[in-house]
Amino acid sequence: MPHADSALVPETITTKAEFWAHTYSQLDMLLDGDQRNWVTNLSNASSLIYNSLLAFPTYFGTGQGAVNWCGFYLDSQLFPQPSTRRGQNGSNGHHAPNSRLLLGPFNGRPACQYINTAPGKARGVCADAFLKKRTVVVSDVESYPGHIACDGETQSEIVCPLMLHSDDSDRVLGVLDLDCLAMAGFDEEDKAGLEKITQLLVKACDW
């Protein structure tokens, strides 16, 4: 099957539960193999989720595809640190702030490059999901305190943390963020579906 066809949604799928089970198995197929780079795998994941939602137009009850953004914000410590590289040759490099999320692979229009997660400065749905280590569902972004509007057309949003579980600690690597043009676009079924998908993704990558 051509890779692009993994984002097709068969007409037999009519419920959200079926949709997320289908999307999970398509992602599982895409991740199968020895590619464990997180840039590569998160890129295909954001494309798969975004395009599958658009291919399932009854999803938001609006009769048209309503998702307008799907992507990742990652802990800045996962990215190469300019100050560390310069430090290796003895100079005092520029120190990039560590307490922030950086824009990662996504599908949709351009979005803000970073989100502050520092104590007292953190703001927005992504920072809240990251710091509280739990999924945040927002029915109406206008009424969410601190919401960061990357696109003024967005009406609702869901943000799910990427949790790396180990025997002695849990680390949050970043978040998966979806935006919708309809009010109350996401609910508990989306939360359950996306949490399973993030678990699959975290296990499929080297961090």
Ligand code: SME
């Ligand atoms: N709305 C998010 C910012 C990211 S964009 O939606 C892509 C927030 O409040 O954190």
